[in-house]
Amino acid sequence: MITNLLNYLNDTIKRVPNKVAVIDGDSTISFNDLAEKAKKLSTVIDTKISGIIRKPIAVFLDKHIESIISDIGIIYSGNAYMNLDTKTPIRRICNILELIQPELIITNDKYIGKLTEIWPEKKIVNIDLIDLSTVNYSxxxxxxxxxxxxxxxxxxxxNTSGSTGVPKGVVLNHRSFMDFTEWAIxxxxxxxxxxxxSLSPLVFDIYSFELCMMMRLGNTIVIVPEELSAFPVRILQLLQKENVSYIFWVPTIMVNIANMDLLSKVSLPCLKSVWFAGEVFPTMQFNYWRKALVNAQFINLYGPIEITLDCTYYIADRTLSDNEPIPIGIACNNTDVFILNAEDKLCGTNEEGELCVRGTSLAMGYYNNPEKTALAFVQNPLNKSYPEIIYRTGDIALINEKDEIIFKGRKDSLxxxxxxxxxxxxxxxxxINTLKLVKNGCAVYDYNEKRIKFYYESEVAISASSMRKVIGEVLPKYMIPNIFIQLKELPRNTNGKIDRFSLKELVNEY
Incomplete structure (x- = not known):
């Protein structure tokens, strides 16, 4: 009986022990060696935390074979891994650690100094100081x-963004990942x-899914080095060199590849499965990929992190015009997706409403945050007979005449x-509150240009470069506004609050 993901890995090791599990530049590791090192690391972990299980253990490493060993070692120890972004400002990392309170943090020589400044040294494991060849396990x-x-x-x-400046830790379990993996296969x-x-950072759920695919089927993961992000053609050359057959990417890099016409310069005959999720893929650039890879299957997936991986999918098997949005499709297996109007009634065809989800794919909630959990994971308003939790995504969607779900946007500031x-x-x-750079301001997202714009009240203009520098000490790069716009006065609604909707109407003027 399959009760956790390591049942998958154990079966794979018996079947293909010497097959390469991970390719990381010039380094490789077999399934047998990967498991052996992970089991030895789990023994080190067990010694440090005296047999504690079902608790979070953080990993503060760059994406390499060592980080994969660490994640699997944590699973072998009976605990849950929490990967941290090494590029995130240390103040934000500190906020995460204070909320989650991990039993340990696994890191290396490169980052040990940064962590010992904010976390007890006895709760940090430096893997560069551990010779796993000398460790025995039972x-x-x-x-x-x-x-x-x-x-x-x-x-x-x-961890995902939180409105108060402290990220929320979404808890995902073995069952939901196994469900999604079996559905995907x-x-x-x-x-x-x-x-x-494998292009996604360690902190993405896509990476965790790739880990599941590796353990379940014995697939080989090719780590795409982060430094190649600025050189898309080199990413394609790596895919070509390693005969990559499957990718699951956020569309941003795919749009860049299309705009640079790189698929005409680097052929990818082995690439047969192209999945994408995480943001809207402009149809014109998508059509470029589809025409370049005529033998590949393309699947658009949708789902917030509170639903393990994704909850809907669309197999692109019909022609889409460049100005037609790519549907997010239909619900994945063992998941129910429905759209509610303002009165919490089911929407009709082409009626916009909030997309809601129920099923085993739902996250278990936010770690150490019962208040936020209670607000997001609520009783199904369509069911008054027994407890049934749903997740209200905050996304606006509709169902068209083809019974396809079409994503329309957000209902709030997410x-x-x-x-x-x-x-x-x-x-x-x-x-405004932490850095006190301005007294009033409002962030707005330009969906057409995919840029964050920050409007602020001030009699004196503030240098955008100086704003970015200071903000970058607290927020990761992807959260720093792309454009700063000074207004003498921000628009207000009748209640005196900043009128976010009026600012959205101005967004194309700047």
């Missing part, structure tokens, strides 16, 4: 511990021979930008 002890882990126990925590007929071009989910109010909170 398989029976590992088995005893894993027998206590069931499918609804936490697998990982993924059957829907797209993914084989045991896939080679995955956006998707460069694949990251961002609370615009968090940007405002940091600029």
């Amino acid at each position: 398989q029976s002890k590992i088995d005893i511990k894993l027998n206590k882990i069931i499918d609804t126990d936490p697998l990982c925590i993924i 059957s829907t797209a007929e993914i084989s045991q021979n896939e080679i995955i071009g 956006i998707k930008h460069s694949g990251y989910r961002i609370e615009l109010t968090e940007i405002e909170h940091v600029i």
Whole structure:
């Protein structure tokens, strides 16, 4: 019986122990060696935390073989991994750690100095100081511990933007990842021979899914170095060199590749599955990819982090005009998606409303944050007979005449930008309350240009470069506004509050 993801990995090791599991530049590791090192690391973890299970353990490493060993080692220890972005300002990392209170942080020589300034040294493990070849482990002890882990126990925590400046830690379990993985395999007929071009950062749920595919099928993960992001042609050359057959990317880089016409310069004959999610893929650039890779299957997926990976999908099997939005399709297996109007009634065809989700794909809530959990995960208003939790996404959508779900936008200040989910109010909170750069301001997202614009009240203009420099000490790069716009007075509604909707109408003027 499959009760956790390591059941997948154990079966794969028996079947293909010497197959390459991960390619990281010139370095590779087999499935057997990956598991051996992860089990040894789990023993080190166990020694440090005295057998504690079902608790978060943080990983503060760049994306390499060592970070994958760390994540799997944490799972072997019976705990949940929480990958942290090494590029995130240390103040934000500190906020995350204070909220989540991980039992340990796994890092290396490169980052140990940064962490010891903000976290107790006894709760930090420097893997560069551990010689795993000298560590012994007991398989029976590992088995005893894993027998206590069931499918609804936490697998990982993924941090997402929070309106108060403190990210929320979304708790995702083994069952929801296994459900999605099995659905993916059957829907797209993914084989045991896939080679995955892994571009997503460790903090993305897509990376965790790639980990699942590796463990479940014995697929090989090819790590795309982060430094190649500025050189899309080199990314394609790497895919070509390693015969990558499957990618699951945020569209941003795919749009750049289309705009630069790079698929005419680098052929990808092995690429058969192209999945994308995280933000809207402009149809014109999507059509470029589809024409260039005529033998590939393209799937558009949708879902906030509170739903494990994604909850809807659209297999692009019909022609779409350049000005026609790509549908987000239909619900994935074992998931129900429905659209509610302002009266919490089901919307009719072409009627816009809020997209809601129910099913085992739902996250378990926000770690150490019952108030935020209660606000987002609520009783299904369509069901008065028994407890049934749904997640209200805050996204506006409709169902068209073809029974396809069409994404229309956000109902509040939550956006998707460069694949990251961002609370615009968090940007405002940091600029106004934390840094006190201005007294009043409002962040607005320009969906056409995919840029964050910050409007602020001031008699004197403030240098955009100086604003970015100061904000960059607190917020990650992807949350720093692209444009700063000074207004003598921000528009207000009848209640005296900043009129965000009026600013949205101005967004194309700047």
